[in-house]
Amino acid sequence: MSVQETATKAKTLAKRLPPEIIIMVGCLIGVLTFGPRSAVGIFQLPVLQEWGWGSDIFSFAMAAQYLVWGAGQPFAGALADRYGSARVLTGGCLLYGTGLILMAWSSTPATFTLTAGVLMGLGLSGCSFNLVIGALMKLVPENMRTLAFGLGTAAGSFGQFLFAPVSGGMVTSFGWQFTTIAFGILMFCVVPLSQFVASAPLDNSVGAGGVKPQSFREALKEAFNHRSYNLLVIGFFTCGFQLAFITVHFQKYIVEAGIAPEVGYWAYALVGIFNILGSIASGYYSGRVPKRYVLSFIYFSRALVTVAFIMMPPTVLSTFLFGALSGFLWLSTVPPTSALIGVMFGTRYFSMLYGFAFFSHQVGGFIALMLSGWLREATGSYMAMWLLSIGFGIFSGLVNLPIIEKPVPRKDEAPAAA
Numbered sequence: 101m102s103v104q105e106t107a108t109k110a111k112t113l114a115k116r117l118p119p120e121i122i123i124m125v126g127c128l129i130g131v132l133t134f135g136p137r138s139a140v141g142i143f144q145l146p147v148l149q150e151w152g153w154g155s156d157i158f159s160f161a162m163a164a165q166y167l168v169w170g171a172g173q174p175f176a177g178a179l180a181d182r183y184g185s186a187r188v189l190t191g192g193c194l195l196y197g198t199g200l201i202l203m204a205w206s207s208t209p210a211t212f213t214l215t216a217g218v219l220m221g222l223g224l225s226g227c228s229f230n231l232v233i234g235a236l237m238k239l240v241p242e243n244m245r246t247l248a249f250g251l252g253t254a255a256g257s258f259g260q261f262l263f264a265p266v267s268g269g270m271v272t273s274f275g276w277q278f279t280t281i282a283f284g285i286l287m288f289c290v291v292p293l294s295q296f297v298a299s300a301p302l303d304n305s306v307g308a309g310g311v312k313p314q315s316f317r318e319a320l321k322e323a324f325n326h327r328s329y330n331l332l333v334i335g336f337f338t339c340g341f342q343l344a345f346i347t348v349h350f351q352k353y354i355v356e357a358g359i360a361p362e363v364g365y366w367a368y369a370l371v372g373i374f375n376i377l378g379s380i381a382s383g384y385y386s387g388r389v390p391k392r393y394v395l396s397f398i399y400f401s402r403a404l405v406t407v408a409f410i411m412m413p414p415t416v417l418s419t420f421l422f423g424a425l426s427g428f429l430w431l432s433t434v435p436p437t438s439a440l441i442g443v444m445f446g447t448r449y450f451s452m453l454y455g456f457a458f459f460s461h462q463v464g465g466f467i468a469l470m471l472s473g474w475l476r477e478a479t480g481s482y483m484a485m486w487l488l489s490i491g492f493g494i495f496s497g498l499v500n501l502p503i504i505e506k507p508v509p510r511k512d513e514a515p516a517a518a
Contacts, residue, residue: 119239119240119248122236122239122297123240123244125293126235126236126252126255126297127251127252127255128255129229129232129290129293129294130252130255131256132286132290133196133227133228133256134229134255134259135259135262136200136263136267136286137220137224138260138263138264138347138372139260139264139266140162140348141347141348141350141351141352141368142268142351142368143271143276144158144352145361146271147212151207151212153209154477155349155352155473155477156477157209158212158348159349159476160473161209161213161217162216162217162348162469163465163466163469163473164213164218164221164466165218165220165221165224166221166340166466167462168221168222169224169228170459170466171462172221172222172225172226173456173459173462176188176225177230177450177453178451178452180231180451181234181301181450181451182316183301185232185234185235185294185298185299186295186299188231189227189231189232189291189297190291191226192222192223192224192226192227192228192231193223193226193227193294194288195219195220195222195223196284196287197284197285198284199216199219199220199222199284200220200280200281200284201284201285203215203280204277205277223287227290229256230454230458232252233249233252233434233438233454234299234451235298235299235451236248236249237442237447237450237451238299238450239299245442246384246435247383247387249383249434249435249438250379250380250382250386251379251380251383253375253382253383253431253432253434253435254377254380255376256431257372257375257376257378257379257430258376259372260368260375261370261373261376265365265369267279270282313448314449316452319449319452319453320456322445323444323453326444327502328503329441329444329445329453329457331502332440332441332457332500332503333457333460334460334499335496335499336433336437336457336464337460337463337464337492338399338492338496339461340460340461340462340464340466341465341467341488341489341492342402342492342493343430343465344465344468344469345472346371348469349472349482350367350368351365359414359419363419364419366423367420367422368423370423370427371424371426372430373427374425374426374427375427375428375430375432378427379430379431379434381432382432382433386439391436391440391443391503392436392440392502394432394436395500395503396496396497396498396501398432399493399494400493400494402426402429403494405422405429406486406490407490409421409422410483410486437457440503440505441454441457443505444507444508445507446507464492468488468489471484471485472485
């Protein structure tokens with residue numbers, strides 16, 4: 101099918117479907133693709149016991165996944181902008197599912213890093229909710245966008261809430277290999293859903309008045325010469341650092357503190373369920389108060405919650421409280437971050453520009469996972485990581501405050517849509 105035919109098909113489907121249906125399907129994709137990824141920490145202990153590895157090997161593979169995922173995100177976003185989202189989502193789901201299935205037979209550090217790290221990272225760059233956000237930005241009316249981002253992020257959190265106990269139960273009952281294979285097959289089922297959020301490829305025809313549309317290179321130059329975009333990208337580093345550390349190592353931290361593994365499963369499930377509330381609230385308030393204030397509040401609050409958690413004795417109650425409070429702040433950075441990029445630059449290259457911001461997020465995750473595995477083995481505890489998480493939270497809370505929430509001025513174009 102040619103690009104022109106793909107564009108026509110995408111536009112026809114988008115016009116035929118109400119925005120509520122598009123948002124609902126996007127949310128379903130978020131549930132299915134986010135769930136297995138968010139439950140990765142549950143696999144650490146059984147994988148280490150199966151193959152006799154240390155935490156550093158598992159952490160390195162996950163770090164590779166985060167880095168490949170982040171590095172691939174701008175390219176996946178650019179492809180989605182150029183050729184439409186459905187093709188990229190389909191390819192991503194196929195790679196992600198294959199990586200999950202092959203992970204079951206990865207019995208050496210090299211093969212585990214290749215499947216659970218590189219292959220799954222490539223797949224996630226094409227099928228994670230970031231691509232769906234880009235499609236929603238283009239398919240959903242302007243007055244529904246921030247709420248759509250909040251609902252979509254909340255859907256991913258519901259996937260976390262759903263898959264955390266399901267993963268724990270399946271691993272206990274059937275083994276971790278069976279569970280990863282089942283999740284891989286589930287990813288293949290997402291492919292048909294991608295057609296419902298198919299955005300149209302770029303139209304590069306000359307516009308009214310003979311004005312040539314902005315090119316990819318011009319869009320990148322404009323973005324990285326924009327101070328507020330750079331501040332947003334720098335601040336997003338902390339989000340990746342904090343979430344990666346907790347996602348991969350929280351379960352192990354809880355067990356080492358003498359608390360039953362089931363408490364860790366349900367505390368992590370609370371992260372997912374409370375993030376539903378936090379993401380919807382973030383999307384709602386991002387449309388009503390300055391988005392930079394929403395972001396700063398989230399980062400400062402994460403630091404405060406972590407301080408309280410590490411100061412309290414490790415108990416079932418403190419674990420559940422940390423899960424609930426962290427959940428409220430978990431992915432609530434996504435709606436204001438997405439909306440700010442839309443305000444600054446409009447929708448044309450949104451997927452690519454959000455992809456570069458997300459790369460910063462994943463670099464943060466990569467560094468967190470490299471440090472957490474090494475520091476845990478070297479010091480025998482995770483305290484240094486908790487302190488780094490607090491410090492970065494304060495840093496990003498300050499970095500986001502000077503952001504200017506205005507469209508980039510362009511001589512030959514109308515101001516970017518919010």
